Amino acid sequence: MKTESEIRQTLREWIVRTSGKIRAEELDDDTPIIERRIISSLQLTDLILMLERLSDSPIDIEMLKPGVFRDINTIYRNFFEPARA
Amino acid sequence: MNTFEASVEKLCSASIKDYINPYSYLEWPEKIDTEQWSTTPELISLYGTPFYDGLSTAEQQRLSFYEAINFFSLNIHGEKSLIEGLAQRLYRKGNDLVSPYIHHFLDEENKHMIYFGGFCVRYAGKVYPDRKMVFTREYEPGEDDFMFFGKVLIFEEIVDVYNKRMAKDERLAPIVRQINFLHHRDESRHLAFGRLLVKNMYERYSDVWSMDTRERISEYLKNYLQATWKEYYNPAAYKDAGLKDAFDVQEQALQMQATRKHRAEVSAGCIRFLMENGILLEQPQL
Ligand SMILES: [Fe+2]
Ligand SMILES: [Fe+2]
Numbered sequence: 397m398k399t400e401s402e403i404r405q406t407l408r409e410w411i412v413r414t415s416g417k418i419r420a421e422e423l424d425d426d427t428p429i430i431e432r433r434i435i436s437s438l439q440l441t442d443l444i445l446m447l448e449r450l451s452d453s454p455i456d457i458e459m460l461k462p463g464v465f466r467d468i469n470t471i472y473r474n475f476f477e478p479a480r481a
Numbered sequence: 482m483n484t485f486e487a488s489v490e491k492l493c494s495a496s497i498k499d500y501i502n503p504y505s506y507l508e509w510p511e512k513i514d515t516e517q518w519s520t521t522p523e524l525i526s527l528y529g530t531p532f533y534d535g536l537s538t539a540e541q542q543r544l545s546f547y548e549a550i551n552f553f554s555l556n557i558h559g560e561k562s563l564i565e566g567l568a569q570r571l572y573r574k575g576n577d578l579v580s581p582y583i584h585h586f587l588d589e590e591n592k593h594m595i596y597f598g599g600f601c602v603r604y605a606g607k608v609y610p611d612r613k614m615v616f617t618r619e620y621e622p623g624e625d626d627f628m629f630f631g632k633v634l635i636f637e638e639i640v641d642v643y644n645k646r647m648a649k650d651e652r653l654a655p656i657v658r659q660i661n662f663l664h665h666r667d668e669s670r671h672l673a674f675g676r677l678l679v680k681n682m683y684e685r686y687s688d689v690w691s692m693d694t695r696e697r698i699s700e701y702l703k704n705y706l707q708a709t710w711k712e713y714y715n716p717a718a719y720k721d722a723g724l725k726d727a728f729d730v731q732e733q734a735l736q737m738q739a740t741r742k743h744r745a746e747v748s749a750g751c752i753r754f755l756m757e758n759g760i761l762l763e764q765p766q767l
Binding site for chain 2: 457
């Protein structure tokens with residue numbers, strides 16, 4: 397499995413590539429990607445697929461709490477930290 | 482009575498005539514043999530790619546079973562949000578003409594989930610989870626309603642191309658054919674209603690909307706069409722069918738010429754309708 401910083405880097409690159417609305421140097425781990433419409437609802441489908449791949453486990457969106465995709469920090473906490481604990 | 486009203490009334494009568502009991506209509510076999518076709522081979526997402534050509538017939542048939550589970554699962558998710566949206570619009574002010582039809586629409590979509598869910602749970606023990614999410618935002622007057630029915634139209638038009646072909650395909654397990662047939666029977670009315678309503682709404686609102694709004698709608702529906710197609714390529718189904726590197730398969734298959742051609746063919750009718758009515762402002766790349 398990838399290290400924490402590799403995962404964060406992968407997420408950052410994916411967001412920049414998918415969005416097309418933000419440059420890498422403008423995106424921090426606490427930049428709100430949904431609120432600022434950097435990622436659209438339709439792109440979330442791809443984000444979920446990418447997270448399933450990266451974490452190697454399926455995601456059931458009906459079980460997700462609101463706000464889990466807020467920013468890179470939140471995504472990391474929700475989808476990767478429990479697996480490491 | 483204007484033509485819109487008359488058409489809605491006609492659709493209501495047709496629904497009443499075709500009304501069925503979803504529990505007594507289908508004969509469910511004890512189990513499904515996965516070494517037979519559950520999806521028309523030419524409609525399997527990987528058809529025409531090396532991923533598909535490299536499989537034995539038995540493996541292709543196993544894949545066709547999980548593709549059916551995926552197709553039925555995505556119908557269930559589409560129908561769940563459809564029912565939510567329809568229920569919200571029932572008896573809403575300004576909907577007097579369509580409310581009687583919304584009753585049929587709701588009834589029929591609920592039955593569809595009984596067929597689709599019945600198949601998935603009986604034979605695969607599961608429904609694949611949904612990956613679609615929507616967030617609310619500020620809309621122009623009528624935009625929210627229009628987008629809702631625009632998305633429904635895209636979703637149902639694509640599904641129906643599959644249903645029509647599979648209902649006729651004698652290679653398929655009988656229960657799969659029957660479900661596709663029953664769905665198509667109701668959907669032919671939903672499609673007629675969808676086109677009628679979407680056209681009617683666009684004519685009503687497009688003068689009120691700014692060019693910005695019209696562009697935003699076009700862009701959104703284009704992205705929705707692409708997102709809808711991606712769901713037909715489900716790594717979870719590939720994994721269940723025994724394929725290796727399911728995520729790579731999904732990513733690569735989506736880029737291949739054979740699958741692009743397939744998506745363009747299946748969506749042609751729906752794209753033509755949206756372009757002819759000025760709703761889609763440019764041809765989507767699929
Ligand atoms: Fe349906
Ligand atoms: Fe329908």
